[in-house]
Amino acid sequence: MENLFNSDMVILILLCAVATFATRIGGYVLITRLKSIPPRLDAALNAVPAAVLTTLVAPAFFAGGIEVKVAMAVALVIGLRFSAMPMLAIGWLVVMGFRHILN
């Protein structure tokens, strides 16, 4: 079994896992201690998914090359009418087109 695991690395991985699990259960522990949810807190919680996911999208658009920007813009338009899979397929085709045909 030697060389499969290094004990320092395993400790580091498990610390990362504990930190991650703490974030995954922390919000539940906090919110179940409140009896009723105030309207403003409710509005804030309702905004969580869109606000968080946007921070994974906007910087990628900003930092991406022209091919990424065009692909994401096209996917946005597709997304107004269609689901995730067509967005992914067409966005991918645009990026591949830029990288392998236009260059």
Next chain:
Amino acid sequence: MDRSEFMEGLRGGFPVMVSAAPFGALFGAVAVANGQTIAEATLMSATVFAGASQLVGIELFGHKVQPWLIVLSVLAVNFRHILYSAAIARFIRHFSPLEKFLTFYVLTDPQFAQTVQRGETGRKVTFAWYAGFAVIIYFPWLVMTALGGVSGRLIGDPKIIGLDVLLPIYFMALVMGFRRKPNFIPIVAVSAIASVLALQFVGSPWHVSIGAIAGIVLAALLPVDKQAAAAQSAEQEA
């Protein structure tokens, strides 16, 4: 365990598994290149199970960053999960303690988004559905990590085969799924601007938490639509 609910979960998680698989392989390849063994990379996928933070963690490890800073960065990238577990609380109250433990263990971005969508459209969030959605993502994630580690170069440069654009487009699709929510446009605009500015002036991975908090604070400050709020709370009580 309701079989048809479980199957529906499997079907719902399938496209997520397909789009996450290349990133699992990418993580495995990067992890091995940065000094982890295949067994360690797979252990990390099994215990952390959060792709973006795994990639950040292994990248920092490759740069010989101190261990406490690696753990802190993983915590920062995953900080959004605190908001997720708070937001799904109202849909999973009926789960047993063990089910809740497992639920939080596998609470990823798409798992969260689908759970909220299901709960808000009035369908019951069952543990069978949740488990189905999770297992079809979890186990392939481990397998792909190991495969990526074994080949090392299976992916090569992810840009050559266009993988780098898939994750942001996938997250964009999730964002657009929420576009009928109150104040959607101002919240998304503020989060977008704040996260881009934070990326420029503070740096990764803090732009995730900063951008998210900006949008959430705005949502709390904007006038609450009393009718919509009342209708929603009546719905929850029913």
